[in-house]
Amino acid sequence: MRQDEAQGAATTFADFVAGTVWEDVTAQDHEAKRSILNFFATALGSSRDPAVAVALKTLLPFSGAATSAIIGRPERLDAMGAAFVNAISANLLDFDDTHLDTIIHPAAPVAAPVLALAQARGFSGQAVLTAFILGVEVECRVGNAVSPGHYARGWHITSTCGVFGAAAACAKLLGLSVQQISNAIGIAASQSAGVVENLPSAAKNVSVGNAARNGLFAALLASNGYSASPKAIEGPLGWARAMGDAPDLAKLTDGLGKSWEIAKNTYKPYPAGIVFHAVIDACFKLRAQLDGRIDYIASISVRGSALLLARGDRPVRNERDARVSIHHCVACALLLGAAGVTEFSETTVSRPDIISLRRKVKAVLDASLPDGAARVTIHLASGETFDEIVMAAKGSLEDPLTDRDIEAKLRECARLGGTDWDIERVIDRVWNLDTLADVSGLMGTHG
Known part of the structure; x- marks a missing residue:
């Protein structure tokens, strides 16, 4: 011993x-x-x-x-x-x-x-x-x-x-x-x-x-x-x-x-659970590619580890829920191009356009992705698809x-x-x- x-x-x-x-x-x-x-x-x-x-x-x-x-x-x-x-x-x-x-x-x-x-x-x-x-x-x-x-x-x-x-x-x-x-x-x-x-x-x-x-x-x-x-x-x-x-x-x-x-x-660069940072980063990249076509989004899928889904696949009733929500992180990053304290406030949480976009988000388990990584795919009504994967989010040891x-x-x-x-x-x-x-x-x- x-x-x-x-x-x-x-x-x-x-x-x-x-x-x-x-x-x-x-x-x-x-x-x-x-x-x-x-x-x-x-x-x-x-x-x-x-x-x-x-x-x-x-x-x-x-x-x-x-x-x-x-x-x-x-x-x-x-x-x-x-x-x-x-x-x-x-x-x-x-x-x-x-x-x-x-x-x-x-x-x-x-x-x-x-x-x-x-x-x-x-x-x-x-x-x-x-x-x-x-x-x-x-x-x-x-x-x-x-x-x-x-x-x-x-x-x-x-x-x-x-x-x-x-x-x-x-x-x-x-x-x-x-x-x-x-x-x-x-x-x-x-x-x-x-x-x-x-x-x-x-x-x-x-x-x-x-x-x-x-x-x-x-x-x-x-x-x-x-x-x-x-x-x-x-x-x-x-x-x-x-x-x-x-x-x-x-x-x-x-x-x-x-x-x-x-x-x-x-x-953290964002006031949300650490496992959501890769989701936010991926959505920032996708927002640049969409070139303002947010209203044409038909659906959004977010793939990640079991931890990501366990922590963030939840209904959003208030600002505390929003900070641990996959759906809210996606909506803010895509619609507002920001994910700061204001974006997770009660005022933003209750915005009709944010609520509408949250409803288009679906969380999907992907066991191949490690904790802290995420893949976001956007499907437009036209059939176009945009896809981004982030393995190391901003604020991580790698970045x-x-x-x-x-x-x-x-x-x-x-x-x-x-x-x-x-x-x-x-x-x-x-x-x-x-x-x-x-x-x-x-x-x-x-x-």
């Missing part, structure tokens, strides 16, 4: 987290900043959304010392409350970063508690970046070990695995011992929840908020002496078996500290967003969110996060 199996995955992770210093993660620094910049973009875009307002209204009367900022807004909450609200806003638009191997959105459940805690306690940018990189590593490795069966069973993997990343990151920031970090990860296992059935509703975002808050709570409990099983993840009655299948232990810990999951992170693309995304999200935060200051301070003695200067950039 390998040593890491004998001592438990939580302890192996804890050894790694406790022993890693800034100099060990500097090669991942730039990707971490890209992820955090994207985190601010998505949180700013949602800062005035009713779901954020309701969460804030609910928590404000119960908040402790108001130490931590709500991104894009003037209000503050205690660190756990701010972690909850900021994770919600970062995940709300389905526009956040994506670890493609697991479909985890790494930043929301980890960046939110790390930044809230760092602001409350006055931690440096280097400490934040180190903790964030380590938290992403833990959450994605746990996700790797249970994918794809865990998600297929209905568990919302960003929430269920994000809590482990949040716990590890906050424990690192607090300077906990190996035993305490192991305990924090084990405590997180008892706070993991979130179901795919809730994806078309704001309840999805509650579980992401809970992942952030519960991870911070786990670290704080561990700092004060709470204990947990070192095999809370992989034990016979542990998290993995309770919520799916036996984990692949090699994927939990092999190569720990040598290969980095954050290097596999991707960033990634540039730093300037992510900056532009942040500016546009901030404009749509109606914030008064100084956006150029946010951008500058994220890129220079490792030089900040205290992250409060980043988290207080409004007015």
